[in-house]
Amino acid sequence: MPDLSIDCAGIKSPNPFxxxxxPPANSGLQVQRAFDAGWGGAVWKTLxxxxxxxxxxxxGVTIRGVQGAGFNNIELITDRSLETNFREIYETKKKxxxxxxxVSLMVETREEWKDIxxxxxxxxxxxxxxxxxxxHGMCERGMGSAVGQEPRVNQEITSWAVEFSTVPVLVKLTxxxxxxxxxxxxxxxxxxxxxxxxxTIKSIIGVDIDRFVPEPRVAGLSTNxxxxxxxxxxxxxxxxxxxxxSKDFGIPISGIGGVSNWRDxxxxxxxxxTSVQVCTEVMLRGYRVVEDMIEGLGDxxxxxxxxxxxxxxxxxxxxxxxxxxxxxxxxTVAKIDPSKCIGCHLCVTAxxxxxxxxxxxxxxxxxxxxxxxxxxxxxHARVPLVDESECVGCNLxxxxxxxxxxxxxxxxxxxxxxxxxxxHVTEGAKLRPxxxxx
Ligand SMILES: Cc1cc2nc3c(=O)[nH]c(=O)nc-3n(C[C@H](O)[C@H](O)[C@H](O)COP(=O)(O)O)c2cc1C
Ligand code: SF4
Ligand code: SF4
Numbered sequence: 001m002p003d004l005s006i007d008c009a010g011i012k013s014p015n016p017f018x019x020x021x022x023p024p025a026n027s028g029l030q031v032q033r034a035f036d037a038g039w040g041g042a043v044w045k046t047l048x049x050x051x052x053x054x055x056x057x058x059x060g061v062t063i064r065g066v067q068g069a070g071f072n073n074i075e076l077i078t079d080r081s082l083e084t085n086f087r088e089i090y091e092t093k094k095k096x097x098x099x100x101x102x103v104s105l106m107v108e109t110r111e112e113w114k115d116i117x118x119x120x121x122x123x124x125x126x127x128x129x130x131x132x133x134x135x136h137g138m139c140e141r142g143m144g145s146a147v148g149q150e151p152r153v154n155q156e157i158t159s160w161a162v163e164f165s166t167v168p169v170l171v172k173l174t175x176x177x178x179x180x181x182x183x184x185x186x187x188x189x190x191x192x193x194x195x196x197x198x199x200t201i202k203s204i205i206g207v208d209i210d211r212f213v214p215e216p217r218v219a220g221l222s223t224n225x226x227x228x229x230x231x232x233x234x235x236x237x238x239x240x241x242x243x244x245x246s247k248d249f250g251i252p253i254s255g256i257g258g259v260s261n262w263r264d265x266x267x268x269x270x271x272x273x274t275s276v277q278v279c280t281e282v283m284l285r286g287y288r289v290v291e292d293m294i295e296g297l298g299d300x301x302x303x304x305x306x307x308x309x310x311x312x313x314x315x316x317x318x319x320x321x322x323x324x325x326x327x328x329x330x331x332t333v334a335k336i337d338p339s340k341c342i343g344c345h346l347c348v349t350a351x352x353x354x355x356x357x358x359x360x361x362x363x364x365x366x367x368x369x370x371x372x373x374x375x376x377x378x379x380h381a382r383v384p385l386v387d388e389s390e391c392v393g394c395n396l397x398x399x400x401x402x403x404x405x406x407x408x409x410x411x412x413x414x415x416x417x418x419x420x421x422x423x424h425v426t427e428g429a430k431l432r433p434x435x436x437x438x
Pocket of ligand 2: 333351355395
């Protein structure tokens with residue numbers, strides 16, 4: 001079994017899987033049960049001046065039958081007393097010395113930061129996470145994303161925390177910004193040992209169309225909340241990768257946002273995360289989801305010959321480039337494996353209505369006119385035919401095809417040297433003729 005242990009900005013844990021600061025990490029008994037289930041670390045539900053929450057406070061979207069594929073909340077930070085939280089942090093850390101306990105914090109003044117940091121460190125925190133990300137409620141009080149959206153304030157409060165703390169400080173960034181990089185750099189300038197991202201995305205999850213009120217409803221009114229869950233993963237991956245590849249950044253990242261299984265976690269690690277935090281998946285399915293994450297990550301590492309998680313971190317970052325550096329002369333076409341095709345024709349509809357009208361049913365007018373070769377095998381007469389001379393290699397048919405590996409995108413030798421847009425503009429490099437643009 002490969003070594004799953006990590007060191008994220010000086011915070012060590014037996015595996016990269018941490019509970020994100022949220023309801024699953026609200027109390028000592030919960031965090032302890034999570035550690036028993038296999039979680040390597042937990043970021044405690046944000047501490048600050050305890051608040052009063054509203055009822056109700058969560059919303060979910062069902063996307064094509066998957067309940068909670070997107071999730072939204074208008075919950076604030078902890079509503080439990082600081083004394084109770086610190087006692088439970090102390091007890092948890094004592095019982096589970098090898099697991100990482102990171103304490104998430106959000107207060108206002110320099111004095112409050114000094115006090116709460118001292119108490120967190122005294123309680124045994126392995127690290128701190130500054131919550132500069134909450135996009136509802138707390139930002140109206142000048143905290144959360146109100147700080148995360150202002151690089152100068154972010155830098156200043158981070159520098160206070162680093163001054164007062166004897167343990168590593170992570171800054172949790174908000175995705176509610178146009179470009180994440182200046183915000184990550186502000187945290188770095190403030191002395192942060194690492195960053196965590198993303199917190200939730202400002203959103204309205206839906207509208208009750210009979211009552212004419214957005215969800216979740218609170219006595220006939222609603223407000224914007226924070227979006228999270230599987231649906232936000234692509235946004236989170238992009239932000240993590242943006243920071244990971246920024247030359248001036250260079251501090252560890254704890255990746256968060258839509259992690260539902262080991263594969264998602266691997267993607268975050270390959271794009272630069274050292275640890276991976278999870279909230280919604282645990283809220284929907286419980287602590288046991290970590291079992292599959294641990295097993296899946298271990299198997300993946302064995303298959304790919306990784307001995308440690310550190311070897312994996314950022315492995316896909318060099319392959320993430322600007323659009324202008326992509327090879328415009330690289331060309332693919334769709335190939336259908338007739339032995340796998342079930343003849344459903346979903347690809348035909350998608351290509352005809354959403355792409356370039358170049359997959360045709362056998363016997364159709366274009367297929368006959370173009371004399372497209374008919375394959376053998378599979379559901380033979382229903383296997384559609386690709387007109388490769390018109391196929392732009394867009395991928396749409398592959399995305400809709402219900403049979404794994406039935407459609408592949410195959411590269412075509414077209415005789416053109418690789419050329420990017422940037423090379424074309426600066427050196428006049430020759431581009432292949434366009435397809436499908438008539
Ligand atoms: C109900 C709920 C409460 C949350 N509370 C906090 C919080 O107190 N502090 C914090 O930093 N993030 C909080 N978050 C954000 C999560 O920690 C996490 O950043 C976000 O949900 C994205 O991860 P996910 O897609 O795995 O849910 C909360 C999220 C949810 C759904
Ligand atoms: S790759 Fe795009 S253009 Fe080519 S057949 Fe598929 S859907 Fe049509
Ligand atoms: S979508 Fe896939 S299985 Fe269905 S007809 Fe097209 S290639 Fe065959």
